[in-house]
Amino acid sequence: MYANKGGEAVTDAEYVNIWMRPERPAYGPKPTYSRAQITEAAIRIADAEGLEAATMRRIAAEIGAGAMSLYRYVPSRDNLVELMADRVMGEIDVTGMPSGDWRADLTRYADELRAMWLRHPWIATVQRSLPSFGPNQLLLIERLMGVLDAFVPIDENLGLMAMLNSYIEGTVREEISSAKEFRRSGLSESEWMARSYPYVDRLVKSGEYPIFTKIVMEARQPHLSRDDQFRYGLQRVLDCIAAALQSTAESPTPPGCDEPA
Amino acid sequence: MYANKGGEAVTDAEYVNIWMRPERPAYGPKPTYSRAQITEAAIRIADAEGLEAATMRRIAAEIGAGAMSLYRYVPSRDNLVELMADRVMGEIDVTGMPSGDWRADLTRYADELRAMWLRHPWIATVQRSLPSFGPNQLLLIERLMGVLDAFVPIDENLGLMAMLNSYIEGTVREEISSAKEFRRSGLSESEWMARSYPYVDRLVKSGEYPIFTKIVMEARQPHLSRDDQFRYGLQRVLDCIAAALQSTAESPTPPGCDEPA
DNA sequence: GGCGATTGGGTACCATGTACGCAAACAAGG
DNA sequence: CCTTGTTTGCGTACATGGTACCCAATCGCC
Structure with a gap:
């Protein structure tokens, strides 16, 4: 060439x-x-x-x-x-990222990543693999992993960040799915719900799906703002990370030591 | 028609x-x-x-x-x-699923879901949306949500299952990505690593990516079996769920339910 | 100034989803 | 049984997409 x-x-x-x-x-x-x-x-x-x-x-x-x-x-x-x-990936602002307050850093990262995905919903459909990591992606890894680098061994860090990223991406993927569905059908959210009513109704009436019915009838979650849902779940994930930090601080043995491949 | x-x-x-x-x-x-x-x-x-x-x-x-x-x-x-x-979705065996031991149930579900994704890697590329839920998907929701239904309010349940599913899918997605990369290049894992060595080496040598370098040099995680990685992370997520059950058991819902095994 | 690589881009080829149409197959009414 | 209306299997055909190939115009370097 x-x-x-x-x-x-x-x-x-x-x-x-x-x-x-x-x-x-x-x-x-x-x-x-x-x-x-x-x-x-x-x-x-x-x-x-x-x-x-x-x-x-x-x-x-x-x-x-x-x-x-x-x-x-x-x-x-x-x-x-x-x-x-x-x-x-370069749109995600991680300047000054290991700021000392890991919880604030990760919250900011989560918000930025989610916002970016919502701006560019198509990234949900591209799968990345290690060798295709470009400069922006690498810099992001650098900053993000840097947040907990001082507190936990690298393996633990990888696991925790995988969990965090999974949560963010999984959640946003759902937002994107429904947004795409609306766009595809060219309907507003309420029109769309009216259109799928026959199906949902049939399921409910069948009596075979009691928990599905419960979700449809009782759950308030779907009516909360997406932002609130996201933030609420994120707090739980961060709590999880906090617990993990605690436990590794006590016994600094990295995971999987005793495991052969 | x-x-x-x-x-x-x-x-x-x-x-x-x-x-x-x-x-x-x-x-x-x-x-x-x-x-x-x-x-x-x-x-x-x-x-x-x-x-x-x-x-x-x-x-x-x-x-x-x-x-x-x-x-x-x-x-x-x-x-x-x-x-x-x-x-x-129908391949996922959830028979007898609210068995009383939620931790065992969710572990089994996670293993089955992951195994299914690995058998059918292409599901990673199809996005589901609510109205396209078919009978098998619905039955799965029914059983899965049933596992914690007795312990937490429906909204909490939705949030926890979203977290669990995100973890599983996020993790497996990565497995699939690299597997696909191997297949695409037609190389074995070691051949493929040899081939991408120049790139990784350039990044390490540049000195701009210290944490990336640390991952490449020190992390043992990538060398662990995928199964072990998955199981380890899963335990952490389940611990997280346990904590959430604990906290909701204390305040709103009446007691009488037990705790993780 | 000339050589040879590179650029813009037209043409063309192949693969894919699917609209359309037609003849054969078959249930129901006579 | 035959007629009639409907559905089935499927060949043909078209629009769209990625991209191989080719060629003239362009420009750095000797």
Whole structure:
């Protein structure tokens, strides 16, 4: 694809991931566009109309380029999605993050992560894997893991942060699902509920789902603001972390010591 | 699409979801296939080669039908995916589930759910929303929520189960991501690690990511068996639930229930 | 100034979901 | 039994999406 200084061809497969691939070589005409610009345009479209609307042709049109021109900047659409994912990770503000007050830090992180997911609902559909971690994602890991680094061994820290992230992502995923359902059907929340009434009613009337019925009839949770639900659950998770900090402070033995692989 | 007994046409839009749509009318030639058969075939393909490999043509070929024949049984591919999702939910064995020992029940549920996700990694990519809950999903909710129903108010129960499910799904999602990465690259785990070494090495050498470096160098977690990681984290989540049961048992609800084993 | 790599982008190919139409199959009324 | 209305299986066809390939225009470096 490119030629390095030795003049040898460098094939695509040479690069482990996009982050190892140079944005542009120092030769030939000046590029009209840029990875950042393309990524930005793609995010704009995905935010407004979903990730599936961000097609190569559409993105190209958005920046006034020809469809195939994008491939001068990005090896494939999948890779572009990785760029998008890392780009939005950068929106999470973790400046001054190990502030000393871990609970405040994690609360802020949780709020920011959730807000970011809600701004860019399509990240719910992209799965990340370790080697695709870009600079923003890495910096985030750095700051987030830094919050508890002084208090617990690294393994414990990994476990706790996995729990925290799972909670945040799981919760937001549900918010996104229902929001997407509304959008898909083009109905308002109340219209949508009216529409699904026949189904829910049939289930309730069948008598086979007493607890489901209880949820439908009694639960107030669904009527609370999403923000309150989230914050309430988050407090519980943080309590959990507090307990774990306590116990490791007492017996500093990291978990899984006695376990063979 | 179909005609009801009055002879009036019933359009697709009349149905809230697939579960409200009758499988087949009582007229015309006997269908050669069935929803269940089609769903089964689709799952088989998706398990082996990913959800994107389960195309309509491929599924049809699998059962020896023409591509368009599937649309006599399923309104769209999206709806078929919903059928698939509910079908695999049915694999989770929750018989006799409110057994009295909530901790054992939830542990069993967690193990089963995780095992099911690992058998059918593609569910990670399908997002569920309330109205698409099929019979198996509903039965699962029924049994799972039943486990703590006697101990906590319904809203608390919802919150706790959301936390539990988030933990399970978040953890398994990561397992799936890396497994998929291996499969995609066609490499073994060690080959794959060797391949991504240049990237990791560059990050470590840069000195900008001390905690990332610490994870790479010191953490033993990634070397533990996935099962152990999962079980360890799960215990922590269950402890969390235990604490929540404790606190709600003290104030609002009448006593008489016991505590974790 | 010329060489050779690189850029923009048009054309084209293949895969996918699915609308449409038609002939064969079959239940119910005569 | 035959007619009639409806459904089934499925081939054809189209719109859309990713992207391989090609070519002329562009520009850094000798």
